[in-house]
Amino acid sequence: MTQMAISPPAAASEDPRDRGGPAQPMLIVDGIRKYFPIRAGVLNRTVAEVKAVDDISFYVVKGETLGIVGESGCGKSTLARLLMHLIDRDDGHLILDGDLVGEETGVPLDGLRRALQMVFQDSYSSLNPRLPIEQSIAYGPKVQGASSKVAKAQARALMEKVGLKANLFAQRYPHELSGGQKQRVNIARALALDPRLLILDEAVSALDKSVEAQVLNLLEDLKRQLNLTYIFISHDLHVVRYISDRVLVMYLGQVVEIGPVDKIYEDPQHPYTQALLACRLSMDPEERVEAAPLAGDPPNPVNPPSGCRFHTRCPFMEDVCMSKAPSLGDVLRSSAQDHLAACHMVHPGSGHSRAPLAVRA
């Protein structure tokens, strides 16, 4: 355990819900895959597949925040929905606190759905417009069997926790709230089932900057108070740096780089990560970007490029990149301190001219 960069907070071991112990990752994702069929013709045959999530493996340490970044369409939301079991996976395993999920011997699905909760980007459409927010928050626990009185009391307590005065807001409807307030309701609703892992999919992206700061502070407070683990998906690279302990970078349905946040931001290894980070805007008008660091759009995930999927946009592309897919390495055996990148330039002896010389054992 000494090599772990993110040692789990002391409280983690005292959590009565803990089954696997503090060293057991909260969640292990092993080789998960989702291809969406594209159907056509009168027979509705599958003519092609969108390779939205293509063999992804990683783990989330108890008590950490894992940031996930990547361009629009790279599969971040699909990955989140797979973890939540909102869609079926084609392949791969999920291990929640040491137990296999959704297979005969493991955690039943509703157990998973309790332990994992998700906050969506579109705070407007994810709240029922006809329910006062107190009832929206109480809904989940009621379905799980809590009495109406208990669920209501808990909902009011949660509203206070997310900074909404219950006697002012309990009876309001979603359209009577601002964007930031609605997002607080969504967070309260996700917390109502006492989850251990919260997946935040662009949860602050639609908020303006001053409200965004309020919600980010709230998330940090709640994490400490309630002993939570976060997966934080966002296209705002500044926010991801601020909130994450580790960062996972996705490109076209795959992980291209993963590691501790400072290593990723200060010493990105994959050319895609480097380009993505260069897209951050400086607040100094003297530092204007003259040319976009990443030209063009990502390739079509129906027919991803051969070899390294980034080769069509990579300034360092060589022959080997077209013929051979670079490997990320064994993520599940690596420590949380390790920094891994799927690029031929970092792998000794890969055949790329910039690769380090092969070291002999």
Add this chain to the structure above:
Amino acid sequence: MNDMTPTNLSGSMPLAAPFVRVKDLRVRFVSREATVRAVNGVTFDLARGEVLCVIGESGSGKSVMMRSLLRLHPKKRTVIEGSMQVGEHDIGAVSDRVLSKLRGSTISMIFQEPMTALDPLYTIGDQIVETVRRHEGLGREAAWARALELLELVRVPSPERRLKAYPHELSGGLRQRAMIAVALSCRPSLLLADEPTTALDASVQIQVLVLLRKLQREMEMSMIFVTHDLGVAAQIADKVAVMYAGRIIEYGTVADVLNRPQHPYTRAMLASTVKDQERGVQLEAIAGSPPDLRALPDGCSFLPRCGYAKPECAVAMPPETVDARGHMARCYRVGVEGQRLAFSAPAIQPSVCTNASQLAAARAEMLGRQA
């Protein structure tokens, strides 16, 4: 560049008359229940070829102000006062017929949500051709050639194919670029862009910004660009106007406003923006929420959230204080020292108040000390 005279400090002092002049613009929406005062006296000038970024939090009146310049508000329920001059046209006075001619030719707008501006039933090509033909009287073939040229201009890959595509067949970034193409199709002199990049991810946003800036320079367009992202303003603005509760509370060159902000709201907004802060340290969020536009207080509208308030702040909205460079702020604590705006606060500061009770205590202390 070598003879910088003192009168030319801001670098881009317009010599000719400004192209856009907005004076004391006020917009309110009247309904049986309430009157919403969305814009409460906005005044600014914009030179030809200049880019003004309007920043401010959600609900501060940015979109309402922009839509007024095209008179896009529901006629019956909207009261607009003040004057808006674009070129030789008085936007408040021109007939509907003249106005619809101006729309899309002299003045063009890119909307917050591209899907609402593009018609889902027509291909991108048809929509550009339609606009070009209506305003420039080109024949079908010439208009189609122009449409192709426009898609090439905004760097849409395989433009021939994309001209025949429907809006839903394009990715968010391509759709936004297609909308820019439609907006530019008649070489407008004034482009109104309402958060054109907010819905895009970082890599596409930067492509669109670089493109817009280049086209704006080449076509010598004036541009008003609304955003709540300070990084975007830093990329594209010549001038920046900060809006709060329907008023411009700070205005100046992009460098003055972003690097030397004077108004407490601008300062708080900059401090709350997430940018390389240390992890684990609380962000300096602005406590409280924006004012209710149905019942604005008499004094400074930022007072309930301001850590520097003093008694006169509650009496009347502070007047404009302007320095020799044209940097303006509306705050009783901002004065001019030498040539420049300067903020003077009491020696002991409430520093940063991150929650309402902390703020209330600091304000009570401050008001007590001043009284």
